[in-house]
Amino acid sequence: MSIIKEKDFGTPASTTNQLVTLEIDGFQVKAPAGTSIMRAAASIGIDIPKLCATDSIEPFGSCRLCVVQIEGGRGMPASCTTPVAEGLKVVTQNKRLADVRRGIMELYISDHPLDCLTCSANGDCELQDMAGAVGLREVRYNPQGKNHLHAAKDESNPYFSFDPSKCIVCSRCVRACEETQGTFALTIDGRGFDSKVSPSQNQSFISSECVSCGACIQACPTATLMEKSVIDHGQPEHAIITTCAYCGVGCSFRAEMKGEQVIRMVPNKDGKANHGHSCVKGRFAFGYATHKDRMLKPMIRASIKDKWQEVTWEEAINYAASELKRIQAKYGKDSIGGITSSRCTNEETYLVQKLIRAGFGNNNVDTCARVCHSPTGYGLKQTFGESSGTQDFDSVMKADVILVIGANPTDGHPVFGSQMKKRLRQGAKLIVVDPREIDLVRTPHVKADYHLKLRPSTNVALINALGHVVVTENLLDDAFINERCEIESFTKWKTFIAQERNSPEASEAITGVPASDIRAAARLYAKAGNAAIYYGLGVTEHSQGSTMVIGIANLAMATGNLGHDGAGVNPLRGQNNVQGSCDMGSFPHEYPGYRHVSDLETHKLFEAAWQAPLSPEPGLRIPNMFDAAMDKTFMGLYVEGEDIAQSDPDIQHVHAALRAMECVIVQDLFLNETAKFAHVFLPGSSFLEKNGTFTNAERRISPVRKVMSPKAGYQDWEVTQMLSNAMGYPMHYTHPSEIMDEIARLTPNFAGVSYQKIDQLGSIQWPCNDEAPEGTPIMHEHAFMRNNGKGLFMLTDYVATAERTTRKFPLILTTGRILSQYNVGAQTRRTENNVWHAEDRLEIHPHDAEDRGLKDNDWVGIKSRAGDTVLRALISERVQPGVVYTTFHFPESGANVITTDNSDWATNCPEYKVTAVQVTKVNQSSEWQEKYHAFSENQLDLLTQGMNDG
């Protein structure tokens, strides 16, 4: 349990190593050059009064409360803006300073409501604290004078309130919005007495550019910007550090509690992934955990046409186990399997795969990374020897050029997106490769040097063209290649990539990107000094997803942009534990630590440790499971935390496969889309209700800590353990730390990981072992992790996707996600985030809209070779002509009714990003939507009937 208030040093830490010595109030202090006097004083426990300073933003020097006197110096400089210097003698307290401070506070308080006892910030107000600190005892100014005490509140944001009557115009919120978040949504409007904080152009918060990241609330020293949950429930009384359950940034949070109630989630200043920043999801959208839709009772039914029957845990577990055993007896050992989720902890996914391998006796285990970053796993394992990104997030602050490919960090990975924008504002160059104009292309004080607006599905042609320029213009890092890479593979690649067909000029016809832009971008990347690549699902979710990952790795090796700060290849993982679920052996061909199931030594290691015979044959991947179900060879499925009936492509095929199975067991928080096809429902626990760890996109293993009791009685790992025991494979863990200890014993890259060490260090980046006892921020510094230590170049021929546009399907649909919603939306749709995005829309270019007679908000039918659905149109120049775009957060949208079964050649990751479609104006829902609605209603009726019986 941690303290509620974190120490605020007033100004950011200096990054220099050079120490200077000075004297503050008679005490000798050593501080790095560049440190403010305020911070140096705070470091020895002398807290100089302050209001406009806080250590998350640069000093401003406006409130003057922090004035000090320096021996031999003139006047009273602000200690927040005055840096330390050798030999300075500083006085922070004397009568003159006290008089000045008291005078300042008197002015502040003269225009502030004196309602401390009923104020939401009572006990957590810096203005209140400072009034006490300076000894303010009276306010001499006339309270009837001109003031701001009746300024109207802005309650428009669902999560926080803005009360300008309490504002002291310190600009901390404005600066946090600029410096921390990089949105520049706030400003100080007016002058002198009329100065006031204003969202955008005097708009309400909800209608401004504000992205509700919470940085302004964090920075506010008074109750001006305050969480509504604190207003409603009062100040929290204890805090527990845990890790966000949304995207792959894996932000560290302090869950601030009142008993078992979360009052607010506050980003942890010491969090190494987020450094005290947050986004609207992690900061505010946690209400789903206590939503009325939570399913808290185990349920069973023989058929999906039957009503649900609430049963005890024991009955549900025994029924599930008996069904799985019955199916194995009838259809064979390999006829059942399971799916883990990146929303589960490492320990949970480890247990699920262990249950399947040792308890079910096969390797039919897969994870949702199948449909997002499986090509990353394959491509980086082949080329670098390890299935992971190479850097820590902080590395971006040393990058001279940032190449973003098929990722939308400001929406998908907002906290890292803010860090990236900070570096770009410092002057780093930016190349964006994306069919769509993402925010990063042009955002306040950031403009991409090149936006290579390629046609969907042509990534490989583009990366080859970049490689071609590097090779033919001799921009190679020969020393790196010779020392660090397999020369034979490089020579072969060099010959291949230098071929004319890979030139930017030849590629232009394929990608649609002007050759001159590709050449210029390649030169910029190769000559940068430090050049870093960040990529997302716009790379992986293609039929050539793995080829593109390999192409990215080739480019980074060829230019020596690996093994050091500011460079690297960085997959931005979609969900919080994509990296971890893959690390834990959730793929059907790999044990934990990415070791193949046929590897004899590993096989023996796990057989001995798990005391069970294991199969050396790869199991079924998720899409193979569906095909096998249709074939009656795969008839039982255990799904933990994943919603395949919404998230997977060609959804009608998925639904048919689920209907074909004889036992589908779903363990989840809600009766999700998959659960509507289930026979057993096991209630899951949210991230707030369990212990474990998540591993983020930078390989950082962070603690997930139980802040409230599991609402249905058990943490998810306990449910898996019960199922395993019922299946006849005993598990007897008493705490997830024991599971992590087992992982560490069996997985070389985790050998040094333990809960004790995680608690001690806050988080650990794997590999963590004898060679790197405190973890590894940057990989491949001296050698790659392949057996011979050398990087492998591979040939990456461009192969056009089978998904072609025709007269019947002339447009390409591509999909993505939005800031306020998260993947299938199961969590965020059950929060106030719907205020920003209440439905999925189809973005279409004005030219394509005009051709079809479409206006904004028209209902449009979207038809592909796989199916059709109906959405409302959003006419936008973000998409290029010929391309349409939608998000996939709402099941009724049926985005995956349209997507096809095309997939990556190496991993079967679906080609979500490329579907040929036609768009037409319609006036009613699609046939699929009608059927979905009827099916869904029926399933909810069956649920209600069961609950009423129970």
Next chain:
Amino acid sequence: MKIERLIKMANDISDFFNAESDKELAAEGVKKHILRSWDPRMRKEIIAYSQQDGSALSDLTKAALVKLNSNKIS
């Protein structure tokens, strides 16, 4: 399983390895990939198809499947 799906998957794998000019090496790459990532029932079905018909398979896929048929997982 639907054989059309398996044929497409196998041919897609071959499309990647086809960049290798040494076709023996390329076929070995395809074989190894299928061996290490396909469930045995899928391998059995594609081999059966290659032996009975095989007309929809690319040349490289055919060559790889011959190798696969004489191999066990390693």
